[in-house]
Amino acid sequence: MKIIDKYILKRYLVTFSVMLILFIPIGITIDVSEKVNRMIERKVPLSAVLVYYGDFTIYFANLLFPIFLFLSIIWFTSKLANNTEIIAILSSGISFSRFLRPFIFGAIIVSIFALIMGFFLVPKASKGFNDFRYEYLKGNNNKTRETSDIFRQIKKEGKIEENIYVSNYNYLSQTGFNFTFEKFRDNVLVEKVTANRIRYNDVTKRYMLFNYNQRIVGENDDQITSSEKITKEYDFEPDDLTPVVYVAETMTIGQLNAFINKERERGNANINTYLVVFHKKFSLPISAFILTIIAVAVSSMKRRGGMGVNLAIGIVIAFTFIFFDKVFGTLAEKSSIPPLLAVWFPNIVFGILAAYLLRNAKR
Template structure:
């Protein structure tokens, strides 16, 4: 029995890994396209892009592991059935229930690993992602600046930029209002501006200071004027706002501290973070039941069936969450409906296959 179990698990390793990789890549496509745009348009380094993708990866894996296990199990048992290995295994006294027990252990391992990702890795990755975003802004604030827009959230400065050079990222015809606790702000102009070490460097700049009655008090010129923005970035506090980056424990704390009208999103997300990992167990069992006994089904058929069921599962899950967020259905029903659908399908197949195998 141990030898057979080891053989089945060895056969399932590569398909499960392939399935997880496939669905992870599909989920990453949108992020990768967005990152490519950032490289070309905003000048973000490839290293920073790779780091950002690595921080997104745990969040994506928490969703794709159940799907990958399902596809891998279907391919594995489809192959075992096609070459009559399942028949040989059954002739050795190994029943369908024993096979399901073996594969359900794989699903349990996947579930435990997803819980580990959600509670330990994902919150840290989410904070690291925010820190990296701030670092990129810190090193090059031009990412946040646009043509012909007044920006008034940088320290005591209000900044107006007439034009930003798409190639050099330098700003032209910059107008800066510095509020130094006087009635009228000091006016600073610059022909060309670039960013260096969280500071704005103005070439050929002029400044104008005014009295309380509005008359000009002082004016001057600088060949180069440095305006440090360090305090703006130093005071930024990393706070996790996106509930998808929180663990169940953090969500529960936020739920207890929020008022009645703000609790629904936290309840929905807590249910999702429990329902999705549990689906790995259900899908692993369903993958076996869909594959055994279908000798004519090849890998192509198994891929199609697996992707079709995953598509239905994702649609039901997202639709249920939308209805739950809007208060049309309860959070439990909205989130768990997709799992209930899988359980009903699994049970019906088990009753059918149990009589044949």
């Protein structure tokens, strides 16, 4: 690696690190100002607050990673252009593609770091961040769970398949309403259970059903059993019935993949939310390359307005990228758009923009 490569790579990594160090305390200060009254009212332990802001740092850095990266490259590349260093480099016979190489090396390093963070560190931080908010600040864990029209496949072994349904579920009281259990053999219904209410007992690990009705389908006639109250054992837990909405964010890549496969078999209507989180773990590191190329192409030219013009352009592009990312992620969760396409669409659009800007910059 030549001296110029080391020089640019060092500036790339140092500026990005400084950008994180500068903006994260600002984010923490804003968050403290918003939540300090609630923390005092609820007498949140200092140790829990310190742990929360440790998790907040990782969560916040990962959330705004594209903006930090993009603005840091715009900043130091604009300084190179204003100091006519880029003109000197290109005048020495180095092509623009060769000039771009240390930036790509930097993007590789940042992408690997982002990939490791997304796979292992961010899930743990996300769990601590969200758990703190709902335990101490919102005070209602039920807001973080699916609570209505819940359908699950709880068993599928060979020819046997078992499904359950509740129209509404209260996690705090562990009570479901309008419960239905169906058992199939070779896609033929062999047993159906209905109850107005089902409640889980933490001590016995069993379920109590109220206004219970069971129908066992026979070859010639059906066997029907009814009871006002009965205790039964089923092969599912309350957490399996109502997983936390943000649970996908709290899992490592292996755990998340297994969880998605399990929830897909159960017919979870929230599956697209989990798939969006899964695909973002891979799309975010790739965006480092795209944003790097765009930032260099935009800021490598010395402009009349100086660095301010480049920063203004950079801020607009960075927030447009974040806007696309959030909008299409939400569309994937709430509509029929495939999560894979929705998550990668911003990278595709900005990848095309990067190719166009790079072509113009070379000219």
